[in-house]
Amino acid sequence: MRKMEEKILAEGEILSGGVLKVGSFLNQQIDTVFMREIGEEIADMFKGEEITKILTIEASGIPIAVSAGFAMELPVVYAKKNKSSNISGDVYSTVVQSFTHGNKNHVIVNKEYISPDDKVLIVDDFLAHGSALTGLIEIVEMAGATVVGCVAAIEKGFQLGGDRLREKGYRVESLAIIEEMDDVEITFRKQ
């Protein structure tokens, strides 16, 4: 069993409405000892790939991206979310739908932090419908840079966002893929 799967079973809580709460170690509170191991696992997964930069999105993607950045000694860039569409010309921006919060956000990255020669690893905490990763992929490609791959800490496999990105040819790795989840039990996809 993988580290993230063990941690979810030990500390995750299933709330009503199919929400998996991992606030005790992944978001809200960050278990830094565990996150160091997770950062090293991500580094191992992409060993041999040429990567120049890690891209994530505020706020809950930052801890895992920074952990990967520590392990890989790579700079981390985080996209900002903005309700308003009043965005200046010196940023790349796209619109991302949040199914969790039921709203849309403009996602922006300052142009100076991604250049055409960057080879980018995209990292986020959750992958469900894939909207955030899709938005970040768009931003990398707008910049003329290359997406080396995507990593999610936890993928909800039954919401298909990850598989749709894999079908498009992107390398998408998740530290745990939840295949099924009801009020009492979680089943992980064998990877």
Next chain:
Amino acid sequence: MRKMEEKILAEGEILSGGVLKVGSFLNQQIDTVFMREIGEEIADMFKGEEITKILTIEASGIPIAVSAGFAMELPVVYAKKNKSSNISGDVYSTVVQSFTHGNKNHVIVNKEYISPDDKVLIVDDFLAHGSALTGLIEIVEMAGATVVGCVAAIEKGFQLGGDRLREKGYRVESLAIIEEMDDVEITFRKQ
């Protein structure tokens, strides 16, 4: 000269209106190799103090808090910002004025992540008027926990927030204190 002072002089940019831009290494983009050193510097500063938890505020406080958390092997909790006052009873919350963005935010932390026996180190990226740190101190004290100290990556000494907190008896450390700044030159306070 201290590490953060050197980095500001090497990579910081002074924009009009007295804004110091440090997006290339501290926010927006995070220089993880530098941040590892900064995390160790914070750990050294508070060596010998009993600390159980690090508290910061999303989003730009997270990288530095996680870096300190890695060095100190301590859990990191981050407060969330929320425009709405529609806040449930299971959180500690306070209102923080942002002078940079000219608005107010409700700052919230889930009650389960701070307990009365916690000894908390508060970490943030910028300290100017001190509103964010003051809000985080309020939250720690609402929880009945103890504030061991506060660390800011960069303090604008001329805006007096840090000194006001020191006068109240809090230990406030900054990795660089800007005493004066005009369009061309930065002067640091000797520490």
